[in-house]
Structures are given as C-alpha cells and as structure tokens.
Amino acid sequence: MLFTLYKRGDIWWYQGTHEGKRHRGTTGVKRRDEASRKLIEIQERILKESEERKSGEKLTFTRAAIFYRKAGKPLRFVEKMEDYWGETLVSEITPGRIKQAAVEIFPKATGATRNRHVIVPTQAIINHAASLDLCAPLRMKRFKVETKTKKPATWEWVQEFMKHSNPHLGALCCFMFLTGARVSEAVDVRWSEVNFLTSKVLIRQTKVGKERQAHMPPELVKALQAIEGEREPEGKVFKYSSRHTVKPQWNKVFRRCNIEYLTFHSCRHGFATTLLHRGVDPITVAKLGGWADAQLVFNTYGHAMRDETLTNVLVTNPDTAESHKVVKLNVNKVVSGKE
Template sequence: MPLTLYKRPGGKIYHYRGSINGQRLRGSTGTAKKAIAERFISQLEEKHWKGDFDGPEAILRFSDAAAHYRLAERSHRFLSMVEDYWKDTLVKSITSGAVRKAAMALYPKATGATRNRHVIVPTQAVINHAASLDLCSPLKVERFPENYKIKTPVTWEWVQAFMAASNPHLAALCCFMFLTGARVSEAINLRWEDVDLVKRRAKIRQTKIGDERNAHLPAALIAAIANIESDRERGSKVFKYSTRSTANPQWMKACKRAGIPFYSFHCCRHGFATSLLHKGVDPITVSKLGGWKSAQHVFETYGHAMSDDTLADRLTDTPVTPGAVASMQTIGKTKG
C-alpha cells in the first residue's frame, strides 16, 4: 500500500501511513499545507526505495549512525560536538579529508592531539560502528602529528611530603591516585560502597573509557583511607570533594606548606605508570593496572628513557657468594 495522507479528527497537520516494499511507515509531515505534505511523502518514498536499490549506505546519515552508536552504550566523550557539526550529512560523503578539514575548522589553533581526540576519534568511532552493523563502509582517517612531551611524574617521596602537609582527606586522595593510577575525576567520584578495606580492593569507574576496573590497595593506602573512615556514609564520596575545582586550592596550599614543587593531580597518574615501568613492570601490565586503553599508549607516553647513566650496574647486581666464585673458578680451570 503506497503512502497516503490524512488528517486526524479536528487536526490541521497532515500525517502519512502506508508501506514501501513491505516496510510499514506512518508519521507526521509537520505541515498543514497539502502540497508540501505531498512533496514530503514523495521524497520519503524516494529515500526508502533508493535505500532498497543501492543499500543502506546510500541513505545513512551521520545523525542516524550516531544514534546507533549511543544505543550501543559506547563512550560519548566529545560525541555531541561532532553530532552538531555533521548533523544529517550522508555518511558516504564523510571522507578522510572531510574529517581533517572539520578538525581544522573546529579547532583552528589547537594542537594535533586535540584535533585527533576531539574530532577525528569520535567521528571515526561512530562511522566504524555503523560499518560493523553493515550499514556503511569503514573509514580510515590520517591523524594529525602529535608532539609527545615527557610528562613530569611525582615520586613516592613527593607523595609522602605532600601527605604530611595535607588534611587527611586530601592526603588520602593524593595517595590513592599515585598508588592506583586513578584519574582525578575517578578518584573524586569514588564511593564508600566501592571500597573494601578487608579485601584491599576498590572499584574504579573509569570515566574516560566508560569501563570499570578493580584496583589493589597497598598498605600505605589502606592506612590513609582508614584515617578518614570515621566520616563514612553510604552513598557518600570517600574523599569528600565535590569536584576537582574544590580540591585544587587545597592542593596548591599543601604543596606550598610542604615546600615541594607544585605538580597537578594528573602527575600522580604519571608517577604511577613511570614508577612501575622503571621498576621493570611491563607496559601491558601497567596499562591493565592503570586502566589505559593500550600498552602502546603507556609505552609512548611514559616509557621515556631514565636519566640515570649508572643503570648498567644493574646487569651485575646479583649478589656474589663464595660458592658461586669457586664454581666459576673451577669452570675457568677446566676450560684452560
């Protein structure tokens, strides 16, 4: 049955109903003018027939692809911005070059990293998700060059000095970020029901990648959290700060009181990764423990060379026992 127009009793707006190639359709044209309503359903019929003849890619709009992406409960970070930019643009017309031009238009003065993260990544994620549903072809986009800077990590010694000059909640917050690798947003949003001091575990809700992970709580962190457990209320935040903005002034004051360099919240996360890498923990394990998206990201961001030129001493730092010396002397005489 082709699409037909009708008005509801007492209504002025034209609605349509019918079917196209077995698919039932009905809805509002949004107009009270019959000529416009007839044009509306004509274009609607053309669109659906074109989709049947040429495949879904012929009619797939970015807004539709984004809706599929949201229904899949994927990360929505920066998604609203690209949705506003592409709107109802046909996905088939969004090329690699078009995405790069969009990034430059939206962020004319930004770094390559910002353009990649805010525009290319979410746009590509939406389209490639649609591709996984056989709605379009996958999209590859050349990224803008990124200049990786060596990030300044805090050390355990810095953390201890900071904690000594802080109130118990701020001290525990700092200790938590350094010993679990949590982002500041993840740490501040930690709830008491997510903490088990007996099992030495905390559930961290990873805001950036939309996932969760269980973090081990070392003894020093258990002690720091135990110092604020008296304020515990179900549903309340562990470290009491509502946002990073409320914690930041106290953070700066603690650095000044301790007489130590000011490092940001995120430097604690840098310290977690850098310290583990320098202690010989492999990047794959570090990325898993700290909730990074990949071991490659950890290696590229935190795996910079150590400045200690005496590291070669570690090659011979195995304790030498008298028995081992005698054994090596015996081997030497035998070869001689």
C-alpha cells in the same frame, strides 16, 4: 551484473560492469572450474560493497550515533560531535571535512586536543556503523602531536604533598599515585566500592568505558581510614564533585609551601614510571593501571628509564650487588681526580 571469464597465459581473468562501473581483475587460478567459483565470490563482494555504499548514502551521523550509544560505547566527547554533525549524511563526512571541523571548533588548540575531541569520536561512530555494514569504514590521518616529557610524581613527593594538604586532598593524591587512577575516576569512587578487608577498590575507567579492581597498598588504606568518619555507603570518598572543584584546592597547596608543582596526571605518570623502574614489565603495568595497550605504556612512560648503568642488573645478583657499587664508586674517584 554481467561478468565473463577470459584467459591470459595460464591464468583466468574476469571482466564486467555493475551499476555503470567496470570491474576487471585476475582470479589467480589456472583451472576453469576454480575460476568460476572465484568469480562467484568476487561478484558477491562487489554486490555487498554496493549495498554498503547505498546504505551509507542514506545514513545520517545522528542515526549512526544512536547505534553507537546502544552498543554501550564510551561517550566521552560524543555529544559535542552529535551537535556538530547532526543530520549530515555519513557518506559526506570525509577526512578533509573532519580535520576542517577540528580546526573550526578548536582554532587555537593543539593537535592532541583536536584528535581527542573531534577526530577520535567522529571516526569511532562512523566505524561502528561500518561494523554493522551500514556504511564504508573511515580511515584518516590524525594531526601531528608533539610528544612532551611528563614529570612523574614520586612517593617522596606524594608524602610531602600530603603533609601540606587537608586530609581528603592528601588521600586523593595518595589514591591516584598508588592506584594509577585518573583524577576524574578517583573523585567518582564511592565508599561502597572500597573494601578494607580485601584491600580492593572498584575504579570505573570513564575513558575506556570499563571497570577494574585495584589493589590498595597499606599506606593508601591508612590514608582512607583517616577520612572515613561517618561515611555514607553511596557517598563519594573524597567529597569533590569533579576535577574542577579539586583544582583550586590543589593549587593552594603549592602557594602555601615550597614543593615542586605537579599536575593531577603526574600521579598516574608516577605510578607507571615507578613500576617500570622497579622492573615491572609494561604488560603488567598496563593491567594494574587500566591502560588498554601495553605498547602505549611503553611509548608514553618508557622514556623515563635513562640511566645507562641499569644494564648492570644483567650480571648483578644479591651476592655481587655490593661489589658493583664499590667498583662504580672507585671509578668516580678516579674520574674526579680524588684518587
């Protein structure tokens, strides 16, 4: 590596070649001694980038995945990507090839599915290797995702569902709504993780690879105590092996009675939406429900707050709240022509 300094105006610039590639740029300083120190830093950076490229040229995806697993990272969808990329060199896995793989693996899926199952795990494994200086980081755009308005469950809906379901299924529904747990997390809860004395339950968040202690409101404690029976400490609370065994029983409830069909996730959606409507800030909602990012909570669930009259709370207090109701009632009478 041979680099030299030269002056353009008042500023010192550098130029030189390394491994057949020409490098040229400004040091951004006017003094020769400062420019020399800058040049040393620039040369070290170029050497490091060169070594990273060499490592990346030999690193296979399988090897990168091993480092990822050893670091205790979330393994959701990782195995499928390991099978697909196998011994492919990381240096050969480009954004274009990853998108092509997503379409090939999921030809009829939505952009969200392709992102979640292919792009996210592939990029996570490569970028973890990059953090170890084994390859260059991978940046890419994801498939466009159409945002769908989710229907949130309400406490009234949950109570109606519980009336028409068996005790375990009803308690499961109640659990998801009052803790914000995903269905896969809920069915994995053991009795040893439920503490009735402190009203706490341990929830293993499989999606983000973390654990959290969730509070159990009195209504949830009552629902769980109703199915406690002769429990086994390490036995599952709800006795379902997975979300797939819950699904048939869930669907039967709607065939038996006349209540609106909602999905498992509507309970988690209702948890966030209800708290936001009650004035709880997104940061607190994210913490209580196990979301990694408060901005995600706001972007996903904030749309539910559409009542323009909510701005009344800016000037409403306990002494004037009733007067606001009266004013609104009188306005409605005038508009309807009844007064």
